[in-house]
Amino acid sequence: MRPFDYQRAERLEHASQLAADSETLPLAGGTNLIDLMKLQVETPQTLVDIGRLSMGEIAEEGEGLRIGALATNTATAAHPRVRADYPVLARAILAGATQQLRNKATTGGNLCQRTRCYYFTNIDQPCNKREPGSGCGAIDGVARLHGILGTSPQCIATYPGDMAVAMAALDATVEITGESGERSVPVRDFHRLPGDTPEKDNVLEPGEIITAVTLPAPVSGKHIYRKVRERSSYAFALCSVAAIVDMAEGRITRADLAFGGLAHKPWHDPRIAELLVDSEPSLALFDKAADLLLEGAQGYGENDFKIPLTRRTLTAVLCDATGVEA
């Protein structure tokens, strides 16, 4: 760990001002950042602790719900409104990490968590995300965990989280404050694809701080979060599906889906809902949905299996949601 300065922000504006410096990072739960600092993957000169700011509230907002950026994963997953109206979110959060980590991890921090790519976390390996221009060790390397959608020759890392995948399915919105004011970004657009600038995980600009995530009014339907992994806890997803699916008179009326473990961001493809909604559910239909989802999917050897695995997992989720027998 490199020596660093520690400052505690008393007000949001102050935090934002400090964080505008390119060598400064905001600190919330620290479950990811501190680990990365020990490994010298992150080497900020200054940490701005935003943990004391009052952004931990989970409150009604219109018909929806506003989850403060500092609400812990544990608090969010246990919140009665989340459990009752957004169970996909509670399930996704509880599928991630461990109880100890969820007690510390925050909403904003979770959105900003960095990839678990083995090459990103090892400073003796090339990684364009950690050190632009140094190359990508994963493409020809141990790529088991890596992306099959939206990858670039610069980076095939995945966004590792679960919470954001459910938020993408729910079409939640990220509220952001910066020196130049406030703005809102749909969760679906918050994370970026790597392209030629894999060092940028998301759309936050220097000095911008997430203040909350707002969930729209709840919608009816079956909420499913399905996470595939080799051990049954404390493992990142090989692939995951967040789904809110509703049916009426034998037809699908809602199919809000998002996918984890496949890309640099929670993956949402609007064409899938377009295909599914108003159709009668069937294995053939689900297969078409998988075709759309996996159009352009590319494996890198070790992760080729994610393509059939994703197809099968999507089918399983849709069977579960619609009652189609396999």
Place this chain on the structure above:
Amino acid sequence: MSVHLKQDSVDDRNVLDKTGQGVIGEPIERPEGLLKVTGTAPYAAEFKIPDCLEGVLVTAPILRGKVKSIDRDAVLSMPGVVAVLSDERMTGRAAQGMANAAPFQPAQDVEYWGQPVALVVAESFEEARDAAKHLPIEYETEEGPIDPAAVETSPAQDPTRQGDLAQAMNEAAHSVDVTITTEGHASAAMEPHAAIAQWDGSSLSVHASLQMLKFNRTELADSLGLDESKVRLLSPYVGGGFGSKLGISQEAVAASIAAMELGRPVRVVMSRQQVFQTIMRRTETQQRIRLAADADGKLTGFGHEARISNLPNEDFPEPVIQSSQFLYAGENRLLTLDMARIHRMTAGSVRAPGEAVGVQTVEQAMDMLAEKIGIDPIELRLKNLPDQHPVKGMPYSSRKLAECLQQGAEAFGWEKRPRKPRHTREGEWWIGTGVASAARIHAVVEAKARVSLQPDGTGMVESDMTDIGTGTYSILSQIAGEMLGLEPKDVLVRLGDTDFPPGSGSGGSMGASSTGSAVFLACEDLREQLARKLNVEPASMVLKDGFARWDGGQKALTELLDGDEITATGHFEPGDSTEDNLVSSFGAFFAEVAVNHWTGESRVRRMTGAFGFGRVLNRRTARSQCLGGMTWCIGNALTESLLFDPVDGHLANCDLAEYHVPVHRDVPDLQVLMLEERDGAASPIQAKGVGELGLCGGAGAIANAIYDACGARVFEYPMTPDRVLAALERV
């Protein structure tokens, strides 16, 4: 007094059954348990030593080569940095178990990615770590092979050849010929490797996390060029070893050199990543199993040909075929072990070397053969238990394998087969069951222990033996308590200090039988000393609850001792009893596994293990050993694998988030049956090894259950969703 036994003959006196205290086998709690669960048992790095400096190892980010130059000045000006050491006595690898000599030196000759080459010492840990990461080192690099499948092999031991296996295969009514692979494993002990070294100008004292102190002392002294009388090692508590702490490791040597150079205590703790990248791995294996059987299912041929790897100039060969020598019949036999030389970190002992990966493959092949013949897999095994060692002809000293299969089957609720796979489905999940035998060779080594009766009537046991979490403190207090007529709580057991007599150390499931026997021998001598005081025959004297009783009287030990302490040192050595007999622990595993039809995820739903390992010294700690082993079976079968980069050979998944040992949710209710035996060839206390038995074969039961569940035979361990899915798609 010192009493020595080289055990050449079977000891079936069963003395511990005739003594009076009745504490042997009792499930007493660990005397150190409270300290451990309250965090107050000090582990190696936790001793508070005034004025202690902190050292951090610098590792080489190259596969192979030599250190050309180190720019010490670049970091010596950094805050807190005291020294940069790159002494030629530093070791790049840990010593193999019982090497009893320095590991490969110098550290600056790099043979694997991540090898420690230097040590940065600073006033604080953070300063040392930062400087270590910034230390510029120039290397002369070389290429080297990293893919074990791509290099020529050479025999690692003489093959076992008997008859003609190829002909037996040709003539067999039923046969199986299958190749199965396993990947590398890490010990993944909770406590990282750590040492604090103190040098007083003439002698060295090191707090370290080690399993076998008498060997480790020699290894450390040899590494440093010191007389071993000048070296003291202290390891009273060890937070798991699993083979990774059998030999002296890099941090202890580096800390010692630094302490001697700098004249201040130095602590070196490996990071989790360093533990994974520099400490022993279990080799990956490729195993071809050939089974030939007649129409009745009698084996006529048995082949087990294994391929393993290690670094150039490391001798240790994972003994994959060890129990294949004697587990099943088959007149025509071919057993081979071939070594590929590659540049991954040292392959060495990771829990139950050999059987931990060598039994499950045979057990999968047996399952396939039973299916071909159309008989129950238990029946096939029972038909093929040899009467004697199939090649060497010696008798089994004890073998409860048939009983374990039968009683285990009953406890598990084994449904007699044959039957077709994919017979039960619950929603998305296919449910199946599988069985496998367990086998682990028994070994004992030389051990000494001193036992005394104190004037206050309490006992004391002293040995440099370690307790690596297995329950040594408990069982030694029970053996001494039983022999001396004391409750175990009245026997103080002092371990993990080379100032005490040299015990066996912990490793290879040898500790209980070896050091336990040394304690037993010392106690026999103390009993004789007491009997002499009473002028009675030792056999006619009963010691119980602090009293000696004999025909015609009783006396409190305190009275008998009359203010004196009496002491004896037991010295146990293995002899012909383990040469003239085939001594091994045996057992059986039963697993019920659910396989997800869609995703190929496999989850163990319940598991039964039935084990015979001689005398059970403590039912609680023995059961815990079995539970630990069975948990490893789950990891071995489903999740654990070291992932090496195919380009530069570095280990990619080097922490506990990415090297997947089972988590609680992966481990269902495990049922353990312990079938008591008395094995007088194994040791004078009739106990055999238990520590490792629980993981020798169980992954095969899980593999067989996966097949029974979903109809997919998977031939690659671990059976991760991608592999199960690929096999499912072939069904």
